[in-house]
Amino acid sequence: MDITLKLLKPLNDVVGQNELSIKVENGTIESLLAALSNDHPKLAEEIIDEKGDLDYRINVILNDKPLSDLNVSLNDGDLVTLFIPISGG
Amino acid sequence: MQERKLAIVDLSKGKVQTYTIPKSWRRGFLGGRGINSYLLYNLLEKGTDPFSPRNVFILGVGPLGGTLAPSSSRFSASALSPETGFLGDANCGGFFGPELRYAGFDHLVLRGKAKNPSYVNVQDGEIEIRDGRDYWGMDTYDVQKAFRKDLGDVESVVCGVAGENKVRFACLRTGVKNAAGRCGLGAVMGSKNVKAVVASGTDGIEVEHPEEMLEVVKDIKDYLMASKITPILGSMGTPLLYEISNTIGAIRTKNSQLNAWSDSLNAEELEKYVEKMISCSSCFMHCRHRNMFDGEGPEYTAVGLLGANLGLDDYPEVIKLNNTCNELGLDVSSSGTILSWAFELYKKGLIDKKMTGQELRFGDFELADELLHKISKREGFGDILAESSKAVKKFGPKSEDYLIAVKGLPQSDPHDVRYIKAFGLGIATASRGADHLRSRPTLEIFFRLPLEVKEKIYGKGVTADPTSYDGKEKAVYFSDNIFATIDSVGICKFICHGFNSPHFLSYEHFSKLLHAVTGMRFGEKELENIGKRIIDTERMFNFKHGMTAKDDTLPKRYFDDPMKLKVGKGHRIERKGFQKMKKRYYKLRNWNEQGRVKKQRVKQIESYGGLP
Numbered sequence: 120m121d122i123t124l125k126l127l128k129p130l131n132d133v134v135g136q137n138e139l140s141i142k143v144e145n146g147t148i149e150s151l152l153a154a155l156s157n158d159h160p161k162l163a164e165e166i167i168d169e170k171g172d173l174d175y176r177i178n179v180i181l182n183d184k185p186l187s188d189l190n191v192s193l194n195d196g197d198l199v200t201l202f203i204p205i206s207g208g
Numbered sequence: 209m210q211e212r213k214l215a216i217v218d219l220s221k222g223k224v225q226t227y228t229i230p231k232s233w234r235r236g237f238l239g240g241r242g243i244n245s246y247l248l249y250n251l252l253e254k255g256t257d258p259f260s261p262r263n264v265f266i267l268g269v270g271p272l273g274g275t276l277a278p279s280s281s282r283f284s285a286s287a288l289s290p291e292t293g294f295l296g297d298a299n300c301g302g303f304f305g306p307e308l309r310y311a312g313f314d315h316l317v318l319r320g321k322a323k324n325p326s327y328v329n330v331q332d333g334e335i336e337i338r339d340g341r342d343y344w345g346m347d348t349y350d351v352q353k354a355f356r357k358d359l360g361d362v363e364s365v366v367c368g369v370a371g372e373n374k375v376r377f378a379c380l381r382t383g384v385k386n387a388a389g390r391c392g393l394g395a396v397m398g399s400k401n402v403k404a405v406v407a408s409g410t411d412g413i414e415v416e417h418p419e420e421m422l423e424v425v426k427d428i429k430d431y432l433m434a435s436k437i438t439p440i441l442g443s444m445g446t447p448l449l450y451e452i453s454n455t456i457g458a459i460r461t462k463n464s465q466l467n468a469w470s471d472s473l474n475a476e477e478l479e480k481y482v483e484k485m486i487s488c489s490s491c492f493m494h495c496r497h498r499n500m501f502d503g504e505g506p507e508y509t510a511v512g513l514l515g516a517n518l519g520l521d522d523y524p525e526v527i528k529l530n531n532t533c534n535e536l537g538l539d540v541s542s543s544g545t546i547l548s549w550a551f552e553l554y555k556k557g558l559i560d561k562k563m564t565g566q567e568l569r570f571g572d573f574e575l576a577d578e579l580l581h582k583i584s585k586r587e588g589f590g591d592i593l594a595e596s597s598k599a600v601k602k603f604g605p606k607s608e609d610y611l612i613a614v615k616g617l618p619q620s621d622p623h624d625v626r627y628i629k630a631f632g633l634g635i636a637t638a639s640r641g642a643d644h645l646r647s648r649p650t651l652e653i654f655f656r657l658p659l660e661v662k663e664k665i666y667g668k669g670v671t672a673d674p675t676s677y678d679g680k681e682k683a684v685y686f687s688d689n690i691f692a693t694i695d696s697v698g699i700c701k702f703i704c705h706g707f708n709s710p711h712f713l714s715y716e717h718f719s720k721l722l723h724a725v726t727g728m729r730f731g732e733k734e735l736e737n738i739g740k741r742i743i744d745t746e747r748m749f750n751f752k753h754g755m756t757a758k759d760d761t762l763p764k765r766y767f768d769d770p771m772k773l774k775v776g777k778g779h780r781i782e783r784k785g786f787q788k789m790k791k792r793y794y795k796l797r798n799w800n801e802q803g804r805v806k807k808q809r810v811k812q813i814e815s816y817g818g819l820p
């Protein structure tokens with residue numbers, strides 16, 4: 120299935136694009152991360168921790184729903200947004 | 209141990225009196241905001257009019273200010289606020305705070321009123337009230353240039369034309385953009401017939417343990433540089449936050465009628481107009497921009513409140529409005545909030561052309577710019593807008609339903625707090641009114657922060673879900689305390705724990721820095737307790753000046769109107785949940801049910817005594 124991955128600054132700078140179209144094998148965040156490690160290793164390095172999990176400092180929004188638990192099913196055409204949630208200022 | 213000095217300048221009598229700051233005050237309140245608040249509580253009588261000579265205007269620097277400690281550029285300015293009638297207090301970067309210390313003073317109190325336009329000159333331990341007539345009427349850029357031309361290498365904190373005209377949200381300015389922005393402190397300075405405090409000093413700051421200081425600073429610098437967040441802030445600064453808030457549907461738009469706006473204000477777009485990144489004194493973070501329109505900024509606050517909130521989506525226009533506010537000496541937050549409030553009232557027919565003299569509408573750059581100039585001169589309709597939230601008296605009681613303010617202070621930042629409930633409690637209970645810099649538990653936006661990490665920071669009982677009301681008082685309580693301590697040691701919140709990252713500087717680092725600089729040992733718990741004491745002192749001040757628990761509330765719109773867009777869609781603050789959360793917050797603070805500091809605690813705080 121195809122997932123659109125939206126990256127907010129500065130994550131977009133790592134790949135030079137604001138949006139990526141990612142093919143994932145099954146509808147899990149794990150398979151999305153696996154596809155990223157394959158196709159965009161630099162980005163994967165930025166966002167995946169030593170244990171192979173998505174770093175807890177990366178926020179994930181699935182369509183319009185923020186995820187606290189990544190145990191969700193993705194559907195074809197879903198939009199996944201990733202960002203580092205700085206909010207002082 | 210180094211002595212620290214405080215001076216009281218009586219502008220009416222032309223007298224200056226100098227004191228050594230009692231050591232007990234330094235132990236109890238550190239300096240900066242802490243000692244300022246304690247002084248305010250002691251010096252101001254009940255029933256004082258903020259514009260009367262009886263109000264006092266205080267500048268204060270913390271014990272780390274102007275040293276090698278990272279980001280130690282800050283000073284606090286305090287007075288009874290003409291915008292709210294309660295605590296007026298604002299913290300500011302740049303180079304003035306350190307210079308005041310090099311000139312020999314940590315705290316400066318101006319009382320009374322000068323007969324003629326004046327400025328206060330502080331130089332190498334001497335203070336003089338000087339004729340300022342030649343400088344009166346100048347904008348904030350020109351007047352600082354004029355002081356440099358006339359007096360040499362000085363730093364000054366000034367009020368603009370807005371301050372001279374007692375606009376209730378006039379700010380203090382030092383440098384091009386650094387502002388003690390909130391609560392109308394520029395208007396208090398102007399009301400005293402003072403254009404500026406100018407400082408220059410050749411005395412350095414005596415550091416008790418220089419070798420230790422070098423070591424501690426190096427360790428801290430390495431620690432901060434290892435963080436992922438540091439290079440992000442250093443390359444883009446706060447405008448980065450616009451896209452984040454907009455993504456979750458938390459950008460105050462058109463007076464909070466909407467909660468999301470255009471991508472054209474993302475930081476990426478701003479980069480086209482940035483000349484370079486610059487920094488305040490002693491800071492390697494360099495989070496601020498010099499823009500290509502002869503100014504500095506905008507910060508996230510200006511992007512949101514002079515952009516989305518006014519219905520503007522063109523970056524050059526937003527930057528120009530930001531520069532206008534800077535030049536005239538207007539607080540960006542109140543400017544954006546008050547203009548958008550008037551625009552909505554006009555659209556709703558609650559005010560009309562008879563009052564405004566012209567059509568008001570969102571999305572009109574020229575109109576906004578013209579109104580900012582009129583406000584600063586109190587010209588025509590600008591005279592009413594210059595009253596800030598007190599314009600309700602002219603607009604009618606119904607207008608208050610659309611005012612995004614707490615305790616009369618327009619909300620400081622562009623974040624719509626209806627989604628993250630702790631943000632709501634934070635601005636409702638903050639000691640100076642609706643402001644994120646007093647107690648916002650910003651880490652609440654880390655939606656995936658493991659509960660155990662959150663509990664470690666905020667304490668057991670806090671919940672992971674940002675939309676829950678449960679345990680959120682703990683997050684606000686923690687932030688309130690540590691932010692008060694940070695404002696009182698004299699460094700910038702940007703590099704401190706709980707604001708941008710859970711891994712920035714905390715009590716343990718402050719403790720080490722304080723020992724190296726002052727030779728005084730402060731335990732981590734003790735530093736947290738100082739934060740608590742400052743919050744209680746500010747509460748005592750506010751209650752003395754008429755505040756009640758009813759003032760700890762939120763704009764009506766946040767309770768009644770659900771957000772319309774994106775992640776926040778359908779979210780609002782429920783009154784019941786809010787009231788319970790507030791009650792729990794009072795309990796945690798050990799205030800009584802009416803939100804008042806208990807008698808025994810008042811006695812304890814008052815026992816620090818008055819000036820020797």
Ligand code: SF4
Pocket residue numbers: 279280281301302486487488489491492493494495496700701702703
């Ligand atoms: S982090 Fe930014 S605002 Fe704070 S002292 Fe440094 S440059 Fe100034």
